[in-house]
Amino acid sequence: MTRTLRRVPGYLFLTVAAILSVFPLYFMVVSATNTSQDVLDSRLLPGSHLIENFNTLVGSQDVGSAMSHSAVNAIATTALALVVCSIAGYGFEVFHSRGKDTMMSILLLAMMIPFAATMIPLFQLFAELDMVNSTFAVILPAISTPFLILLFRQASRSFPHEIIEAARIDGLGELSIFGRIYLPTMRSTYAAAAVITFMTAWNNFLWPKVILVNNDYQTMPMLISNIRAGYVTDYGMLMLAVLLASLPAVVVFLLLQRSFANGITGAIK
Amino acid sequence: MRVEQRRNLTGWAFLIPAALLIALMNFWPMIQAFILSLKTGRGRRLDFAEPLWYNYQRLFADEIFLLTVQNTFIYLIVQVPIMLVLALILANLLNDRRLRFRGMWRTAIFLPCAVGLVSYSLVFRTLFANDGFINDFLMGLHLIDSPINWLGQTGTARLVIILGLLWRWTGYNMVFYLAALQNLDNSTLEAARIDGAGPFKTFWYVTIPQLRPIILLTAIMSTNGTIQLFDESWNLTQGGPAYTSMTMSHYLFELSFQKNPNFGYAAALSYAILLMVAVLAFIQMKVGDKRD
16 A cells, blocks of 8 residues: 555656646647637637648648658658768778777867858859759758667677678678678667657758748748747637647657667667 | 678668768758857858857847847746656556547647647637637636736747747656556566555655656757757747847847848857757756766
8 A cells, every 4th residue: 555655646647748848739620720819819629620720721822732742851861861870880890990989089079069160151152053942952961870770789789790791701792791691680770770860850940941932832831930920820720730740750750659769779789 | 802791881882872961961060150150241242250259249149149048048948847847647548558548638739739839829829819728718717807818928938939849748758658668577567556646645755767768869859959059939929029028049040140140159059058058968967967
């Protein structure tokens, strides 16, 4: 009995934390189905105005275009980042040498460079190349990150070197060993890296805002940010837009939560 | 060519694309920003300033800049310690094997990390609107008589940003602590229990010291992130009222890309941010690495 009683504060604390964590999202989902007036009246039950809000939203904003820009950016970034960083992480670990260790320490320094300090020259660079408003300019700075390289390097540590030796004796080239043996066995690391990269790229705001000067190319986070800049806010419509902007990343998170957790903590193990 | 030599070269070939991209997208612009910070002028016509450190001198006299530094450090000093302590408590509660519904608690508390910064900023903006839910709720409980203008007053606007950051990032840090707790040496906890230490003493004297490296890491990451705060300032409070909730990055964006862009001066500001990140990380590493 005392044992159970002692655990009450713990459960209470967790309950409060869980409610506070979920409530803003519940509010967002419910408000997307209510009118602006309902939202201001703090109605917390689902309403019947979802379609109406949707029509107002697509009537005033080009949601389809913003969604597809976001999707293209996020998917292209993820695909390229996985290829470039996994090959590099593999290279650092499997072809380990003192020179490469030095190189890794230098690359890790890049983690400490705030984006603010590179933003203006990057903008100037892409302006000079006449690539402002291009998908290429949005994704290029996000492809190679020290974090992902480190993640793959740490994961490669547990990959048995004997297999690589055996494959070499069998006459397999280095690239085939990577593609045919390493890649399929490291699926969980790839999943973790993919989830993090996709979510970061989907939600990224500052760089796309800097480099996508023309609103025709805007992404979902830019679109919802611009709605709030208007004078009169239709809160039901705004919450629906926010819901649509959040949905892809939230769905990925809910499906692959464990991969996400392994990903953010994986590089430090 | 010998086999080892060839392998060494193959290894370099594997990592060259990634290394080149980092050099081009991180190190090169960082150097360019420094050169830029020594120049003045508008638009594309930029010349070296007289004296060279003119932009940096100007920073110290720029009251808006100093205000944004102050705002950013208020967020940092108030939010980061509270968040890390909360995350530690939550992780410790969730690490209990006898806890029921562990997966459910974990998912609920971790969930805010899935939401983009712009999205949650706009949800918080709606919740804290004058006629929004928070005011209705507090008035319903008779805790306040009239609505609070949360986003229109300095103190409350800053508070809303801090609450937003706590909401968004506590679960994220908790996951780091959970991962570390699961790798903890259980025999040390057993030993503490046999020696008669209660749960609080065990947590403070046995668990925390073993978590020190990870606490240091989360402190550095959170500091780094807070110093670069942009999305919340831009979307949640729009920096207002009158710049009193604006962050350094928000001001940097205004200087760089709005009205009359001044890239030289903005670059000097960006170097101030870079310096703060570096100095704070260095201090934290010095303090955190201290051995007893």
